[in-house]
Amino acid sequence: MSPNRPVSGPPHRPEPGPAGASRVGAWEQRIERIAARIRPWSWLWPPMAFLAGVGSFFLVERQQWLGAMLTLGMLLTWFLLLSESLIGRFLAQRGYPTLPRGVTTFIAQMVHQETLFFTLPFLLATTVWTSGQALFTLSMVALAILSILDPLYYRLAERRRGLYFAFHAQCVFLVVLVTLPTLLHLTTGQSLLLALAATVIFSLPSLLHLLRPMTARRWLLMLALLPVLAGGAWVGRIWVPPASLWISGSALSPEFNVETRSPQGQLRLTPDALGDHGLYAYTAIHAPRGLREEIVHEWRHGGELIDRIPLEIQGGREQGYRAWTHKRNFPEHSAGRWRIDVMTASGQRIGVLRFRVAADTAAATLADGHINVPIGLPGLDVRRLVARSEDTTSANGQNTVDDATPSPEDSE
Template sequence: MTADRLPPPPDSRASRLEGWHHRFTRVAERARRWHWLWPPVAFAAGAASFFLVERQQWLGAALALGMLVAWVLLLTESLIARWLTHRGYPALPRGITTFIAQMVHQETLFFTLPFLLATTVWTSGQALFTALMVGLALLSILDPLYYRLAARHRWLYFAFHAQCVFLVVLVTLPTVLHLTTGESLIIALIAMMVFSLPSLMQLLRPMNTARWLAMLVLLPLLAGLGWLGRAWVPPASLWLSGHALSPGFDEQTRTPEGGLRLTPQALAAHGLYAYTAIHAPRGLEEKVVHEWRHEGRLIDRIPLQIQGGREAGYRAWTHKRHFPEEASGRWRVDVMTASGQRIGVLRFRVSDTPEQATLADGRIRLPVGLPGLDLRRLIARPAEAP
């Protein structure tokens, strides 16, 4: 007489994983009904981080850190899915994973837009970069185009993904880790190069030895081109909150003073002060440079050291005493990071005719763009030390 063999006990761990799988799928399906809310929520979070970065440093950093955590989850999703399927557990449907990726892409683009809009020098090539990022943000909310990109043009989809990685690293590291804009840019370019790998693999399929070698050449070339074009990338943590030209300067109060028509004779007698107030996150120390240019040609390069945290911006100035004999023409002072990203620009004209020469009157002017609108006045300010 033989006893019937009992069925093996169910794998409790597999049951729990399947239960979590079904719950997560249901939550994702319900969230898809409200996906239109996500872009404005992400934009509001980015604006809150931007406005609160000096008032409530910990809150601004927490929002930026949450942005990084979302990316870690997205980047590990494919690894988790492979781990589950390798052990016989079901993975999430591709439609759900694409929807999650879309939400993270929307979060990235709309979170970083306030930083880009504030730090873009709109009279330079940075305007094209920011306009392109606005275009990508709009693409991320147009479901037919986004899902067509994800399904039919995988190499472009992965390139889109790599660009989002570049943005999130560029914007969050100065706030969370107090890295300089140059250090953040280098790390962002490396991250973009790594996450461009799937895009190149899709573009060069089927892979063979020659195409592997081509990809190994294209990746550093891509990073090199990004570095060469760094002047077109806004320094997402620095912006010019005020600037002035003046013949005199009160170093005790750090304010420009006096007035002068910029004729060659006046410059030879008095020189010229270029005053800039540069906003930076609290805790960030950054080297910046005033580059004096005449008709586009570099004449002088004067380095400065700034510290972040002051509401009205760190007040810095340079005094140029010696001008060329032929000083007439168009001048500008480019305010640059040490790594070569433009923070702002001051323009003036020198002429023998006083009526055509710029008046350097010491008046502090606001830049064009979001800092010029000074929306931070809508939020109550803490007491500020002089």
């Protein structure tokens, strides 16, 4: 593109001077040349972004500053993408030449690939695969695959602008959801609210495109759709993995050693045994250092909520922050399937503990204090990278300052 190409600007706006247009054109030519050189190697970008996400996920604990730097770099690329759009609009309004759409789409594609592949390790690690969160994470995997299929991606960008803007808004949601707990030590609930707000804002271009030409009635319709969109997203938050929290170990036991913060003993969960001993639910929850989060153990019988016991955790411990609840008073008819949903205060599921109460000891669950590792990336026993869960106490058997204080017992 020639920097001295004549530009027909608005009649009331003077044409830019040749020196200014030349400088802008030179910079644009430079960016075009860089994009042309990068394009043959663009296939390397998604795996590099994925590895950066894996590195940030693992290094948050062992080298927190490095994980934060990787996350900050992720945010900076988004600011560059947003500023590129604003700068392009600013130049066009003043009659300066702008980058071709093919170049800007290529830059946006790289940022979208970086976002999706960077955040995938966080989603894969924190998803409760036996819940609806699996559908959310698998849909993000599908979007990541779409971002690397050039024919589909460019067709979306050129012919389905409304869907393209929705795709962009979803990427904004992911980058805010994943990065803020690490950088600013925000709780998952706070990060979720900010991510939803950002998504609503970045959904405006999609709504404007779908409703154009804009009339007074359609403006009112868009203003009515925004709170509906936000409300629907908030209702569906239970399907969104808590990208900074996961259970590194869980157990059921009839006894608990408070000094070593470890479940002990074994018991067949019959109605009589539960009435005599009660039941401890133990969870070791992994969280970034510096994060303080309220979680909840929700005891459910046959899907019905029986008890809801809040706990406060602190991040930073490799084996996970050890917290537990003790339920002593069970309903008279306690036989059947039970589950304990481990939830954030904002309603995102971190994990699930399941057991069965039955009069027949052969059918009843054995609560033996064995610490189970959940299915998923945190369950991989990668030494010095992922928190090991087989032993939830420190090497010398002493508790650390990160461990939970004894939780309030159920007083039903």
